[in-house]
Amino acid sequence: MKQADVRPKVFCIGLNKTGTTSWAYAMAELGYIVGSETKATMFFDDWVRKDFSRIIDYCRTQGQAFQDIPFNLPGTYREMDHAFPESKFVLTVRDTADAWFHSLINFHGKYWSLSGHIPPTTEDLARAVYWRRGFLADYCREVFKTPISDPYNRELLLDFYNDYNKEVVNYFTDRPGDFLVLNVSQAGAYYRLCGFLGLPSGKGEFPWLNRT
Incomplete structure (x- = not known):
């Protein structure tokens, strides 16, 4: 088995639009096999039903690093932590x-x-x-819990962002070897990621992809 094959799984559990695409690009550069975001998104309905069996099976065979839906949906990180005890988690913010x-x-x-x-x-x-x-309408309703008439309600979304991040940080309290909070726009973020993964860093900064 190649060394890359025995690496612990790494899950980016930051919300979409927190630098997750840049994170995935960096992980690929570091030699990780990054799971298909397109394929993983199709497990959204499994998450709604709180059935994680297919998501876990997917992770066993389809990569070493994963990001975005369904991995950044509330509660998924707990299931991945239980299914893959040696895995690592990165909360992008x-x-x-x-x-x-x-x-x-x-x-x-x-x-x-x-x-x-x-x-x-x-x-x-x-x-x-x-x-x-209709997926995006379902997403806003199921994930953000915003009303159908106001799917991007600012106050509700700000509360969701803050509450989700707080919940994740509290879950991983006292587990610095397993968990990293990362702002990819900050100087030194790439070095922090490499140090967390136990890898040498050959470059200085993250690429900035999908910027809005």
Whole structure:
């Protein structure tokens, strides 16, 4: 077995629009096999049902590093921690909750607002196709718990961001070898990731991908 094959799984559990794409790119550069985000997103409905069996099976065979849906959905990190006891977890964050909110609505507006409205309207989300039609509307309802009439309610989303991050940090309290909070925009973030993974760092900074 190659050395790469016996590496612990690494899960990026930061919310979308916290630098997760840049993290995945860096992990690939570091020699990790990064699981397909497109394939993993299709387990969203499994997460809604709180059935993690297919997600766990996917992780056993389809990569060494994983990010975004369903791994950054509330509660998934607990299931992955139990299924893969030697795994590591990275919580990517933005400078502020407000910075995350604006990045999120700008990104969603850029790709899924048929009306040109930022954030997308309820009607936009119902028509938008990402994996399947209506997925984004389901996502806002199931994950953010926002009302159908106001899917990007600012106060609810800011609370969601802060509450999710606090919950994750509390779960991994006193486990510095297993858990890292990382802001990829900060100087030295790449070195911190490499140190956390026990790897030498050959470059200085993260690439900035999917910026909004």
